[in-house]
Amino acid sequence: MKASPTTLKSISHGNKIRLEILRVSTDIASAEGLEGLTIGRLAKDAGMSKSGLFAHFGSKEDLQLATLEAAALTFAEQIIEPTANVEPGVKRLVAMLEAWIQSVEKSNYRGGCLFFSASAEMDDRPGKVRDLLAELTESWVIALNNEAKLAVRLGELREDCNVELLIFQIHGFVQEANWFYRLHNEKRAFDWARKSIDQILRFLRTGGEKI
Amino acid sequence: MKASPTTLKSISHGNKIRLEILRVSTDIASAEGLEGLTIGRLAKDAGMSKSGLFAHFGSKEDLQLATLEAAALTFAEQIIEPTANVEPGVKRLVAMLEAWIQSVEKSNYRGGCLFFSASAEMDDRPGKVRDLLAELTESWVIALNNEAKLAVRLGELREDCNVELLIFQIHGFVQEANWFYRLHNEKRAFDWARKSIDQILRFLRTGGEKI
DNA sequence: TGACATATAGCACGTTCGTGCTATATAACT
DNA sequence: AGTTATATAGCACGAACGTGCTATATGTCA
Numbered sequence: 324m325k326a327s328p329t330t331l332k333s334i335s336h337g338n339k340i341r342l343e344i345l346r347v348s349t350d351i352a353s354a355e356g357l358e359g360l361t362i363g364r365l366a367k368d369a370g371m372s373k374s375g376l377f378a379h380f381g382s383k384e385d386l387q388l389a390t391l392e393a394a395a396l397t398f399a400e401q402i403i404e405p406t407a408n409v410e411p412g413v414k415r416l417v418a419m420l421e422a423w424i425q426s427v428e429k430s431n432y433r434g435g436c437l438f439f440s441a442s443a444e445m446d447d448r449p450g451k452v453r454d455l456l457a458e459l460t461e462s463w464v465i466a467l468n469n470e471a472k473l474a475v476r477l478g479e480l481r482e483d484c485n486v487e488l489l490i491f492q493i494h495g496f497v498q499e500a501n502w503f504y505r506l507h508n509e510k511r512a513f514d515w516a517r518k519s520i521d522q523i524l525r526f527l528r529t530g531g532e533k534i
Numbered sequence: 535m536k537a538s539p540t541t542l543k544s545i546s547h548g549n550k551i552r553l554e555i556l557r558v559s560t561d562i563a564s565a566e567g568l569e570g571l572t573i574g575r576l577a578k579d580a581g582m583s584k585s586g587l588f589a590h591f592g593s594k595e596d597l598q599l600a601t602l603e604a605a606a607l608t609f610a611e612q613i614i615e616p617t618a619n620v621e622p623g624v625k626r627l628v629a630m631l632e633a634w635i636q637s638v639e640k641s642n643y644r645g646g647c648l649f650f651s652a653s654a655e656m657d658d659r660p661g662k663v664r665d666l667l668a669e670l671t672e673s674w675v676i677a678l679n680n681e682a683k684l685a686v687r688l689g690e691l692r693e694d695c696n697v698e699l700l701i702f703q704i705h706g707f708v709q710e711a712n713w714f715y716r717l718h719n720e721k722r723a724f725d726w727a728r729k730s731i732d733q734i735l736r737f738l739r740t741g742g743e744k745i
Numbered sequence: 746t747g748a749c750a751t752a753t754a755g756c757a758c759g760t761t762c763g764t765g766c767t768a769t770a771t772a773a774c775t
Numbered sequence: 776a777g778t779t780a781t782a783t784a785g786c787a788c789g790a791a792c793g794t795g796c797t798a799t800a801t802g803t804c805a
Binding site: 363364377 | 791
């Protein structure tokens with residue numbers, strides 16, 4: 324979640340207008356993609372002139388980077404922070420996942436999870452945007468991994484638990500739920516994800532039978 | 535997998551040039567997306583003039599539809615047909631999944647699975663393209679469901695097996711592997727997907743312990 | 746109050762987008 | 776051989792793209 328100096332500084336010194344622009348841009352980008360997020364469209368939605376808005380960012384690439392960082396900030400506020408003081412281990416892992424699922428289910432943005440759509444869009448376009456996106460999403464995967472490892476150390480999950488595989492599966496369930504819901508309007512997908520997570524964790528809890 | 539009359543007719547009456555164009559367009563679209571697939575870029579890659587190429591399709595939307603259909607044709611040839619005469623039930627289900635995984639792993643297209651990237655791109659853009667994409671991907675999900683149901687009927691999977699949930703999980707594993715590989719260059723992701731599928735199927739096989 | 750920094754708008758640029766219209770090759774058929 | 780259908784190219788259009796340059800408001804501080 325390390326941010327480039329420029330945008331982070333600009334965000335933190337209380338530039339309310341910039342924040343408002345980014346609120347709009349995350350919304351557009353979630354639906355139209357980071358490339359579909361055009362300056363003209365964003366200016367209209369934000370009620371500004373193209374050049375007036377553009378002055379806040381030196382380039383489209385900077386706008387995309389700032390948009391990703393804004394989304395990461397929201398993600399941290401809504402998902403990471405609220406679960407920081409939950410009891411460590413499986414309890415907190417489940418809380419993190421449930422918060423994540425709910426954020427996708429309630430979809431703060433018009434187009435659902437921005438990181439999901441941006442991933443498919445940018446994974447073949449080398450550059451700073453792709454790099455930042457990879458960094459942000461990886462940090463979430465790592466956070467989940469760390470919590471699962473902690474659960475193993477606490478004796479809540481089995482010693483022989485393949486943590487990386489577990490997080491791969493669980494992470495996949497949530498992304499699949501987003502895909503199913505967004506493309507096929509399948510609202511049950513979120514409960515499928517919940518059930519799947521529950522199923523897998525029950526297996527790996529200490530005291531269960533070996534797989 | 536029903537195709538629009540126009541494009542299907544054009545494909546089937548042996549228009550080799552059109553097929554060659556679509557081979558290029560699927561490649562571009564897999565990497566740049568269906569919107570990033572521009573007429574000019576496609577013309578250059580195909581060694582034609584913009585207008586000369588455009589004459590084969592009445593509109594960009596038609597080009598996108600034809601590109602999706604071409605990808606679906608390849609999908610059918612490489613994944614569905616070769617597994618059609620595998621022994622029905624779990625064996626064939628696994629064969630379908632393995633063929634699918636390999637097609638993503640070896641990635642015929644430069645940008646990986648076209649349906650995956652197109653899903654994230656189009657899920658918020660109502661229209662014919664989105665509709666066709668939803669139809670094509672759904673038909674694959676249905677095919678997997680049917681094979682799993684058959685496995686239950688054959689007594690290979692447990693009676694109380696929640697087939698819809700099972701396919702949700704398995705389908706998610708493969709999509710997650712594509713995501714992991716494409717964005718994070720994580721080649722182990724495909725083995726994770728294989729291992730996950732194997733794990734889940736072993737559980738649901740008759741004779742195992744109840745979950 | 747005057748100097749100065751900042752935010753916004755106006756305008757224009759070169760490029761590329763999708764998409765028409767028209768002319769010319771090439772192939773097929775009578 | 777002459778007509779006709781098809782494929783391709785040339786060209787131009789209006790619009791939107793990202794991005795500069797310049798002028799004007801709107802503060803902030805001396």
